[in-house]
Amino acid sequence: MPKVVKFYEFGSPEVLKVEEEPLRDLQSGEVRIKVQALGLNRAEVLYRTNTYTEQAQFPSRIGYEAAGIIEALGEGVTDFQVGDRVSTIPGFSLNRYGVAGDAAVVPAIHVAKYPDQLSPEEGTSIWMQYLTTYGSLVEFGKLKQGDIVAITAASSSVGLAAIQMVNDAGGISIAITRKDNKREGLLKAGAQYVIVTDREDMVERVNAIAGGKGAAIVFDPVCGSYLKKLADIVAPEGLIVEYGWLAEGTPVFPVVPAIVKGFRIQGFHLGFHIIAHPERLKTGISYINQRLQSGVFRPLLAEKRFTLDRIVDAYRYMESNEQLGKIVVAV
Known part of the structure; x- marks a missing residue:
């Protein structure tokens, strides 16, 4: 059996x-x-x-x-x-x-x-990693050439897929991780910048890379109290995508930064937002398979x-x- x-x-x-x-x-x-x-x-x-x-x-x-x-x-x-x-x-x-x-x-x-x-x-x-990334960054985020994308938990499979997707679109990928031992691996994986939060100030580094404007898209599975920090690195009228809730505790919506900057926070769930929509799913599978076949994407x-x-x-x-x-x- x-x-x-x-x-x-x-x-x-x-x-x-x-x-x-x-x-x-x-x-x-x-x-x-x-x-x-x-x-x-x-x-x-x-x-x-x-x-x-x-x-x-x-x-x-x-x-x-x-x-x-x-x-x-x-x-x-x-x-x-x-x-x-x-x-x-x-x-x-x-x-x-x-x-x-x-x-x-x-x-x-x-x-x-x-x-x-x-x-x-x-x-x-x-499919979990590339469709989550596709739905968040391409379908909802309208990722385009030149966009600066801050990717938290970047050493995860979804984070690594996001690095590939941002680079393929002509964007600027910023991989954010807690541990310094992940830095070299993330650079080898294609991250254009790596920020180690145990050693560096995330807000200062993102704003330095972005010329003080912040990231057009922040791609995050952590949420919780971390959401307040993400509000400090997103660009005016930018987008924070939350596709998970790894942090304990109830997130507090950063009302004042949201009012001042006018950014959006988009929740994302693969099942609800891609798989439940046949045309989105078909388009996403085609988008990903083309890049897997060409070697642009590789798990x-x-x-x-x-x-x-x-x-x-x-x-x-x-x-x-x-x-x-x-x-x-x-x-």
């Missing part, structure tokens, strides 16, 4: 269990994938600790990102064939469709082919690799914040 990852209570990575479970019959519009690789992301940590937009119903599966081979098609699926190399697009219910395991069932609308030159480990590292993977039986260690590594790039699990 296939192996699956489940948990029966909220908590640390140790609550995750690898178990066996029979294959279920496919319903209309679903596909089953023989999984070759998994990608981890922060949304799963929030889900496992009961701080996500969806609450787990026990026992619950977990996992948004998988790459593999389609081995069965449900009724009505016509866009794919058995044997296609695909990876999953997050946004489905983790209670119903968690993909962590060696077989996964997902709705066909949450599956996309990826370029042949990419490995399954790279294939599983595409950067974390150095440490894991196997399914070490899934607990993989999530521990994610929560250590030591990684640069996407954490992948071979299946």
Whole structure:
């Protein structure tokens, strides 16, 4: 029987269990994938600790990102064939469709082919990071040549994707990270500027780079009290995109800076703002695949690799914040 990852209570990575479970019959519009690789992301940590937009119903599966081979098609699926190399697009219910395991069932609308030159480990590292970045910066941010973009949590997979996307558009990428040991890696990844907040004043550095005008777009998953600092680095009539809430505590809206500068704060959720809109999703997939095929985009993977039986260690590594790039699990 296939192996699956489940948990029966909220908590640390140790609550995750690898178990066996029979294959279920496919319903209309679903596909089953023989999984070759998994990608981890922060949304799963929030889900496992009961701080996500969806609450787990026990026992619950977990996992948004998988790459593999389609081995069965449900009724009505016509866009794919058995044997296609695909990876999953997050946004489905983790209670119903968690993909962590060696077989996964997902709705066909949450599956996309990826370029042949990419490995399954790279294939599983595409859609969460690049579609989040595309939706935030291109769809909503109207990213254009010359725009200065400040990217917080820049060593994450989404942050690294944002660096590539800003550079490709002819913008100026400023990678912001807490730790000095990430500086060289971010520069190698293409960041035009790197600010280490443990050592440097973020506001002074951004304004120096931007000639005192601030960043046209601030791309942030931290939020919380950090939002007040972001108000100091965004340009007048600029945009702050919040695609996460990693910081504890309730954010306080910076009313006075917002009035003085006239900037906007845009919340972003991949499922609600891209996947729920078929035309946006189609355009985003095309935009990303073209750049993956040309080599302009390339997922950067974390150095440490894991196997399914070490899934607990993989999530521990994610929560250590030591990684640069996407954490992948071979299946």
